[in-house]
Every structure is written in structure tokens, then in C-alpha cells.
Amino acid sequence: MRVFMLGWEFPPFISGGLGTACYGLTKAMDHLGIEVTFVLPTMLESAHDSHVKLLAAGSHGQTAAFKFDPLKNVMFRTINSPLQPYSTPDVYQRQIEETLRLKQKNCGLASQLFGAVDYSGDMYSEVYRYAAVAAQLAEDEQFDIVHAHDWITYPAGILVAKMSGKPLIVHVHSTEFDRSGEHVNQMIYDIEREGMHAADRVITVSHFTRNNIISRYGVSGEKVEVVHNGVQRNGGGGWALAESGIDKDEKIVLFLGRITMQKGPEYFLAAAKKVLEKLDNVKFVMTGSGDMMHRAVEMAAGLGIGHKVLFTGFLRGQDVQKIYKMADLYVMPSVSEPFGIAPLEALENNVPVIISKQSGVSEVLKHALKVDFWDVDEIANKIVAVLEYPALQETLANYGNFEVRRLRWEDSARKCARIYEEALVAV
Amino acid sequence: MASVCFYFQVHQPLRLRHYTVFDKDDRYFDDYKNSSICRKVANKCYLPANRLLLDIIRRYEGRFRIAYSLTGVLLEQLLSFAPEVLSTFDALAETGCVEFLAETYYHSLSFLYSRDEFIEQVNKHIETIENLFGQKPRVFRNTELIYNNDLAALVESMGNFDAIMTEGADHILDFRSPNFIYRPNGCSKLKLLLKNYSLSDDIAFRFSNRAWSEWPLTAEKFARWISRANGNGYVVNLFMDYETFGEHQWKDTGIFDFMRHLPEHVLKHPDNDFKTPSEVIQCYEPVDTVDVPHLISWADIERDLSAWLGNAMQSNAIHELYRLEKEVKKAGNEKVITDWRKLQTSDHFYYMCTKYFADGDVHKYFNPYDSPYDSYINFMNVLGNLSSRCSSHAALDKTNIADRTMIHKNDLTGQATESTFCRLS
Numbered sequence: 001m002r003v004f005m006l007g008w009e010f011p012p013f014i015s016g017g018l019g020t021a022c023y024g025l026t027k028a029m030d031h032l033g034i035e036v037t038f039v040l041p042t043m044l045e046s047a048h049d050s051h052v053k054l055l056a057a058g059s060h061g062q063t064a065a066f067k068f069d070p071l072k073n074v075m076f077r078t079i080n081s082p083l084q085p086y087s088t089p090d091v092y093q094r095q096i097e098e099t100l101r102l103k104q105k106n107c108g109l110a111s112q113l114f115g116a117v118d119y120s121g122d123m124y125s126e127v128y129r130y131a132a133v134a135a136q137l138a139e140d141e142q143f144d145i146v147h148a149h150d151w152i153t154y155p156a157g158i159l160v161a162k163m164s165g166k167p168l169i170v171h172v173h174s175t176e177f178d179r180s181g182e183h184v185n186q187m188i189y190d191i192e193r194e195g196m197h198a199a200d201r202v203i204t205v206s207h208f209t210r211n212n213i214i215s216r217y218g219v220s221g222e223k224v225e226v227v228h229n230g231v232q233r234n235g236g237g238g239w240a241l242a243e244s245g246i247d248k249d250e251k252i253v254l255f256l257g258r259i260t261m262q263k264g265p266e267y268f269l270a271a272a273k274k275v276l277e278k279l280d281n282v283k284f285v286m287t288g289s290g291d292m293m294h295r296a297v298e299m300a301a302g303l304g305i306g307h308k309v310l311f312t313g314f315l316r317g318q319d320v321q322k323i324y325k326m327a328d329l330y331v332m333p334s335v336s337e338p339f340g341i342a343p344l345e346a347l348e349n350n351v352p353v354i355i356s357k358q359s360g361v362s363e364v365l366k367h368a369l370k371v372d373f374w375d376v377d378e379i380a381n382k383i384v385a386v387l388e389y390p391a392l393q394e395t396l397a398n399y400g401n402f403e404v405r406r407l408r409w410e411d412s413a414r415k416c417a418r419i420y421e422e423a424l425v426a427v
Numbered sequence: 428m429a430s431v432c433f434y435f436q437v438h439q440p441l442r443l444r445h446y447t448v449f450d451k452d453d454r455y456f457d458d459y460k461n462s463s464i465c466r467k468v469a470n471k472c473y474l475p476a477n478r479l480l481l482d483i484i485r486r487y488e489g490r491f492r493i494a495y496s497l498t499g500v501l502l503e504q505l506l507s508f509a510p511e512v513l514s515t516f517d518a519l520a521e522t523g524c525v526e527f528l529a530e531t532y533y534h535s536l537s538f539l540y541s542r543d544e545f546i547e548q549v550n551k552h553i554e555t556i557e558n559l560f561g562q563k564p565r566v567f568r569n570t571e572l573i574y575n576n577d578l579a580a581l582v583e584s585m586g587n588f589d590a591i592m593t594e595g596a597d598h599i600l601d602f603r604s605p606n607f608i609y610r611p612n613g614c615s616k617l618k619l620l621l622k623n624y625s626l627s628d629d630i631a632f633r634f635s636n637r638a639w640s641e642w643p644l645t646a647e648k649f650a651r652w653i654s655r656a657n658g659n660g661y662v663v664n665l666f667m668d669y670e671t672f673g674e675h676q677w678k679d680t681g682i683f684d685f686m687r688h689l690p691e692h693v694l695k696h697p698d699n700d701f702k703t704p705s706e707v708i709q710c711y712e713p714v715d716t717v718d719v720p721h722l723i724s725w726a727d728i729e730r731d732l733s734a735w736l737g738n739a740m741q742s743n744a745i746h747e748l749y750r751l752e753k754e755v756k757k758a759g760n761e762k763v764i765t766d767w768r769k770l771q772t773s774d775h776f777y778y779m780c781t782k783y784f785a786d787g788d789v790h791k792y793f794n795p796y797d798s799p800y801d802s803y804i805n806f807m808n809v810l811g812n813l814s815s816r817c818s819s820h821a822a823l824d825k826t827n828i829a830d831r832t833m834i835h836k837n838d839l840t841g842q843a844t845e846s847t848f849c850r851l852s
Contacts, residue, residue, distance in 0.1 A: 278448060367781075369800055381447035385804040388448075391743035392803055399781060 001420060002035040004143040004160060006134060006153035010040050010076075017229075017341040018173050021205070022149060024232050026074050028413035035073045037141050039134050039156075041080070079133045124187055131156035135163055145420045149173060151188055154195025161198070167423040169416075170199040171227075172209055177216055178262055178336040193217050200423045203227050203416065205339035206360020212338075225419055228364050230409030231344040251282045251387045254327035254351070256320070256342050257334075259290035264333035264356065264373045266292075266299060271333070273303045274380035279387060282308065287323055289314040324349035328393065329386045333373045334359050343368065347404040352396035354382050364407060367399040429606075429656040430702040430710070431693055432620070434494040434568070434592070435669035437473070438534050439465055439501045440774035442795050446808045453816060455766060455809045460795065462508040469509035472673035477515035479672075479683055483690055484524045491690045492524045492701045495669070496568050499532030499552055500772055502559070502834055513559070520560035526703035527556045529564035529588070535771035536735060538569060538578055539722075540749040546585065548768070551833070553587065558835050566704045568592045570773050572622065572666070572725040573732065576718065579611030579619070588617060590708045592666065594725040595621035599717055606660020610713035618708045619717055622666040622725060626652060631667040635680035646685050650692030650699075657698050661711045666725070727782070735776040740803040744810070745776055751814055758820040766813055770806070778802035 005026065009019035026036050134156035147169045148157030154170055161168035176184040176192060196202050196217050202224045204210040210226050213219050253272070257263045265286065272284040286296060286309060293311070300309040315323060324330075330346035330353045337359035344361065346353050347368075355362050356373040369382045386393050442464070444457035483491050497516065505512045519525045531537055532552040537545040549567070557563050567588045569578060574593035582591050595605030605621035629649065633639045641648070656663050668675065676682040693699050702710070726734045736742050748770055755767045779799045796802040 274449070366798070367800075369804075370797065377447060377449065381449065381808070382804060384448045385807065389740075389743070389803070389807050391739040392800065392807075395738055395740050395781065395803075396800060 001145070001417065002143040003029070003037070003420070004138055004141060004146045004164075004166070005036050005038045006146070006148040006156050006160070007038055007040045008150065008152050010038065017339065018150060020232065020341050021173060021229050021339075024230055024409040025413055025416065027232075028230070028409035029416070030073045031410060032413055032417060033073060034413070034417060035075075035143075037075050037077060037137075037143065039077045039079065039137060039153075041078070041130055041152075077137050079130055079137075127152050127191065128155055131159045135159045138164060144424060145169060147171060147416075147420075148195065148199075151176070151192045151195065154191055154198075157195060158198045167200040167420075167426070168198060169201050169203060169419065169423060170195045171203045171205075172196070172213060172338070173205055174338045175209065175212055175216070177212060178209075178338055179260070181261055181335070199223070200426060201225065201419050203419060205229055206363050208358070208360045208363065209338040225415075227412050227415045227419075228360070228407065229339050229341055229344075230407050230412045231341070231348055231404050232409065233348070233405075249281060251279075251328045252326050253282060253284050253383055253387075254287065254323060254330045254346070255285065255332075256287040256315075256323065256330065256346070257332065259286065259288050259293045259296050261292060262334060262336055263288075263290070264335045265296045267333040267335075267373050267376055267379065268331055269296065269299050269303060269305070269309065270376040271331070271379035271383060272300075272309065273305055274376060275383045275387075276305055276308055278380075278384050282387060284309045285312060285323065285327070286310070287312045287315050287320075320345070321349065324351050327351045329354065329383060331379065331383065332356060332359065332361075333371070333379060335373050337361065344404050344407060347397070347400040350397045350401055352386055352393050352400060354379065354386070365400070365403060367396055367403050369396070428661055429653055429696075429699050430662045430707055431653060431699065432494070432662050432664045432702050432704055432707050433492075434496065434528065434664070434666045434704060435671075436496050436568075436667070437501055437669040438498040439468065439504055440534070440772045441500050441504070441769050443775070443805055443809055446805050446812070448808050448811070450808065450812065453762070453766065453812065455812075456769070461504060465504045465508040468670060468674055469505070469512050471678070472670050473505075473509070473512045474515065475678070475683065476669065476672040476686075477512065477519060479687060481515065481519055481522070483687065484519070484522045487690055487694070489524055490694060490701060492526075492703045492706070494526040494528055494566075494703045495519075496528040496530050497556070498530065498534040499548075499555055499834075500534055500769065502555060506834060517560065520562065524703075526566070526705055527560055527562055527564055528592075528704065529553050529556065529567045531570055533768045533771045534570050534773055535768070536570060536573070536745065536773050536776070537749075537771060538573065538581070539732075540745065541752055542581065544749075544752060544771075545581075549585070555834050558833065563587075566590045566592065566620070566708075571735075573722060574719060574724070575722045576612045576720055579617055579719075580613050583611075583614045583617040590618040590620055590704060592620040592622065592664070592704065593719070594723055594730055595624055595664070596723050596730045598730075599719050599723060603715065603717075604660045605664065606656045606662055607714045608661070608708060608711045609715055609717040612716050612718040618713055620662075620664055620704055620707065621717075622664050624725070626663055627665045627667050630665065630682075630685075631671045631675065634671075634676050634682055634685070643681070644685065646688035646692045649685075649689065650695065653693055654696045654699060657696075662702070662707050733782060734780050735773055738779070738781050738799075740781075740799065741776050741779045744779065744803060744806050747807070747810055751810070751817065754814070754817040758817045760816070760820040763813065763816050763820055770810065770813070775802070775806055779806070 007022045011019055011023050026038055029036055138160045144166060146157050146161045146166050148154055149171045150173050157168050157170060176188045196213060196219045202219060204213060204224060204226055205228065207226055210224050214221050214224065255265065255268045259265045275282060297311060300306045324346055330343060330351045332340055332343050332353065332355045334340060334356045335358060337356065339360035340355065343353040343355050354369040354371060357370050358373055362370050371378050371382060441456050442460050443455055446455060480493060529549060529552055531545060531548040532555065533548055535548060537548055553564055565588060567582050572593045579591055582588050591611065605623045609619040609621065611617055611619045629644060634644055636642060653663050672682055722732055723730050724732055736745065751767060755764055778794050778796050779802050781799050
């Protein structure tokens, strides 16, 4: 079985769960002996984007930590493109301008790196340019099936499938409704819809998302299957408390994710405010970046709890491990979360979790505390309980950790392989 | 001779309301949920089953006999939410064919943590049963049939009891039959009645299971199995939850019809009869001693205590609860003591069980919480509040009387007003 897989991020160039999921899935497929050609957009100038900047500053050591085990059956093909998974057209525009400005500055180096590469002026044409280049790449490849991850790659998937006559699988990790609430971007919605309808089979990461695409995108339920994500075993290293401004006897409650509407940062802060009425020796750590970052900082200040909330910015690799090691509790108050890999990583690091009921991961986790994202009182109630009752923290962490060990990417990959086979038979 | 000895456990816990760490009042229980469940079970089980058994008793003119253990927390709820059920129990008591057993009033695990508290609760239960039904219990059963040698010794030393019951678990019997009377190890007078779990569970658990090779279970077939005990024992102890009738096994499974026809088929055999536990032990002497050094119960396949004390949360919650005993009793406030005792009901700890949580099963059916974690958090929040009340009351009133609320026979006459409790002083 050979798969032509279209993605848009992969470790270490990640900004969220999609890259982690693609990594876990392809690695497991590699073990199963499925050959994968993984196409992904890269743009070296993205060193100037917020999170990659961190990578540059954090030295190459961090990159090395992310080096994959040799993936025998996975080949990577990259397309020079500034596409980023969680971007918006505005951000994209700014980024292009930045890139061009930089290019003029370092003219020699840039032209060396990219030659006469043309970056399309807006995000949508870029999506279609990615499709065109991917189709070109596909011409040289032998494969049985096309597998496209999330909307940016759907036009490419449709094109490659049409040209090669191979079945198309689209894999929905999130939808426009998750990212933008009810204020969807019509063009993105249209691309998503077209991809789902053109696909022979649709894979969603949860029943939550499956219901979503059936009701919101009019996709026939028969061709939609749920493949839950797995979790990557890291085996954490022993990290001591660093100079983080946190005392050892202070409890740490962690928010880790993009600071965007979808992730519910304001509910986290409102709950923090309530918790601090009850307990004093707690710090709330918000790890991640996103378009609500400034609002979150302002909100913390406005609530009068600025001194109790720390913003670390986007972390990756060992820094993520480190923050988990320090945390007593992880809270994910997502408004709409198709899956949510981070709680699994938290549990893997023996950190108990509170997750919103509006998430796909709550379908696979039993040993987690579950709340409605809007129920700030209940979130606070549960945070206090975990911090105050050691038996609860211990039981959640122990059973949760055990439970997470059973969520393996191999099982997800096997399910995908079965879906491939069914799609091939149908064709 | 094969005597059939039926004993039905009748119990409903007082479920806690959603109580957060930010709550400050002392209303711990969910009156709405408790009353609606109580009324639902009354209509589906208690009323129809009581009427049916009353009917059978009258029809067989004394030849059909049964026993009940009614917990104090159930009786209080019936009084408030479904008093007509109490009247039917009263009618059953009047027949003279029904025996009432003793247990801890609050259906608690107090034997494991405080002997004083245990004895107080048993005495309170005995007094309540005597008030309501005019008979003093002579046979003891502990919560969930939890049992060991020490319990038997303690119960014998209390002086009130002729016998005690527990599960006829294979590992304590060691190839002996549960259909005899035994002597607890270390006791000289007390007798031991053992549940025949195989035949009991045929009714309680397997009755409606279509995958069971013996389905459908008819009264005739079951009576035949009972008659097989002839020559290999005197008594078949059928111990089960009363909610088996209409609640665990729904009416349309035919469970009521099964019961209606059972006496007829059992009594067809001239050697068979029905006896209450007290009658059984008056008729037969112990054949052997049973040694139970380790605690057993009637729960799950493990027949141990892991359903209530199997994880860190459960053991933490119950230790914290009993750690308060001294303070609660010193505070001397009646409502604080009663609230503390209501928190001892074993169900609160059962809800925290993680044993089969991942698979979802029978444990889930009885659980008002979404998860064991939610139940632990709720319980601990309530306990935190109770603890703070102890300290504030200790300062206030030293003269207050201890827990003396008692249900009285007069409460049954229908004029039960706001105050459903009659204080004995």
C-alpha cells in the first residue's frame, strides 16, 4: 500500500495538534509497512514567525530533540510556501510582505535558497498553487491512495485524485466552525465542503466532529468514519524546577494550547479568579500563542490576578515536557475541540486533566474531569478539588496515565489502512 | 426437608446534591432527586411487590413466610415521600409471617472504622423497627453482607442476636454447602446463615438474561432446583435486593408472575416449606464452624470490599469521615451528628468505585454521578463543610442532645405533618 499524503505541518515545524497527529499517524503507518509520501509546505523565512523565532533562539538542540526515528517508508516532499495551519488571510498577508522585505534585504541568500520562487499574493491563491505543485510532484510518484489533512490540502487532494484516478480520503482534524465559531470564513467553508463531498471516504478525529460535518456540511454519514488520535510515547526526562518564578510549594495549573477563541482562554482566567478566592498558593500558567493573547493578558490584569498568571509564549519539545513536569493540573476549557491531543500528553506526563465536554478527546478519556466550557464555577470547583485533595490528583493521574497507554497510533493507523482498502474496493 | 428462606434487602441511599467548594450552607441532600427516585421505585417495586407478597401470605394462610431488612435511611424517605409503602409494610408485619432483621440504621461501613458508632447505629435501627412493626429483630445482617469472625464475635457480645447472615462464598465454605446452619468461628451461641448465591442470583441477576441457557426461568423449574437440596441441607437461603422485583428485573420480564407461582410449586413437594431466618435457626443446629478471618461481602465476583474501598479516593474519603467522629460527637449538635451519619451510607463510597468504570456496567446503573471523580469531589466538599460546622458548634452549644430523632409508629397514621420525626425523650 502506498499513500500520497498531503499535510501542512510536521514536527518540528508545528504550531498545534495537526503536526503532532500527522507525525504519530505516519510513524505508525511506517511500522505497519505502509509507504507514505508526505507533501508539506515549508518556508524557511518563517523563522520570523512568532513560534519559529523561538526555535531559532532556542538553539539547534531543540530541533535535534525532534528528529524522527528513521522512518523507513516515509518520504518527505516539501513545497516552498508560507502556508500555516492556523493562519488567517490577514496574518498571511503580513507574513508575505515580511518575507518579501526580508528577501530584498538578504537578496543573495534568499535567491540562493529559493531561486525564483513565486509566492502568491493571498492565502487562497496560495492554497491552489500548493495544489498545482502537489499535482506536479504526484506525476513522479507511484501510489494507491490520496490522503489529505485539513482544508488547505483539500484542493490539492481533489486535483491529485482526479489526475491519478486514485481514491481520495480527507481527514478532518478541525473545521472552520471550530476555529471561528459561527463567524465562518465563507471561502474556507466552501473549500472544506468541496473536499468532503469530493472525497471517497472522510475520516474525522471524533464523533463530535463527525456530527459536526454531517449537520453543517451536509456530508452523508455513510462515508464518514471516526479514527481517534493516539498518543506518542515520549518517556519524559527528569527536569528540575527552573528559574521560572514559581516556588516549589506553589501549585501550578496549566493551560496549554493556542490562545484563541476556540480554546476558551477567557473561561480559564475566569475560573482562575474564582479559585484564587479560595486558595492563594496557586499560579496559573498559560502556554501558547494566538490572536487572543493580548486580550488574555489584559483580562488577567483586569481581573486583578495578573500576578498569579504567567504567559510563557509558545513552547515546544523539551520545554513542553518541562512545563508538564511542573504542572499539578492541566485544564482544557475548549469551546469547540475536534479532538485535543494535549490532554493525552499531559496524562502521559502524569498530570491530571480537566477537559471540556465539547471536545473529541472526552470521547476516549474516562479518567478525566469533564466540564462544560461555560461553567466557570464548576471548572473552579474542580480545580480546587484537584489541588486540595491529593487522593483525587493521584487517582486521576494514575488511572489516566494507564488509560492513555492504550490509545496507540498503531490502532489509528490500522483503522486508516482498513478505510484505504475499503475505498480501493469501491473504486 | 428443604426450607426456603427469603430475605429481601430494602434500601435507598440519600443522594447528595451538587455541592461545590464555594457552597456554604448545610443543605447536603438532593431532595428532588431522592423523592422522585423514591416514588419511582415505590411505584415500580415496593408497592406492587408488597401487595403481591401480602396476597400470597394470605392465600397460603401462614405457609408462605419471608424476611426483610429495611434500612433507616429508606424508612425516613418512605415516611417523607411514599408513606403508603410504610402502610403496606405494616400490613405485612401484621400477618405474623414476616420477620424484620437488624442492621446499621444508616447502611454504613461503621463496623470497619468505629465499633462504638456501629453499636449505636444498630441499636437505633432495632429501636426503629420495634417502634414501627412491634417486633424486636433477633437476626443481624451487616451492610452488603460484609462479614468476618470479628463481626460475629461483636454481634454475639451485643447479646440481642441469635444469628447473623453473610454470603455463602466458595472460599469460606471450602466445598461445604451453604444449605446448612453453621457456627461462626469463635462464637458459642450465635448461628450463621449463608446465602445460596447460585440460586439467589438465578432470580436476582439471571432471571431476564436471554443468553442464559436456563432462560426462561419458570417457577416450576426453580422449585425443582430447590427440592434438590433435600438430603443435602435443610435450608435454601435466597437473599437479594428487594428492587429485584420491578426495578432490576422489570415487570414485563414476568418476575412478579414467577413469584406469584413459586409457593405453589415449592409446596407441592411435601418436604418443602418456607421459613423465616429465626424459624430456621430454631429448627436446626449448626453442623460445623466457618472460619472467616478476612472480610467478605456479597458484591461483585471478588466478594470483597473493593467496590467501596478499592481506590485511594474511597479510602481517603472514608478515613476523613471517621476521623471527624470525635469532633462531631463533641460538638453535640443533633443535625451535625445526623448529617455525619447520613454521609456514612455505603453508597457514597460505591459511587467512587473505579473498578469497572472503564467498561461501564452494573455499577453505573446505580450511580447518580457521571464519574467516580465527580462523586468524590462532591463528597469531600460536603465533608469539608461539615467539618467546619463541628468547630463552630463546639463553641456554641454544649447542652444539645445527641442524635435522638426516631421514626415512630404514630407517624404512620397519615397525619404526618412537616415534622415527620417524633422525638423520644
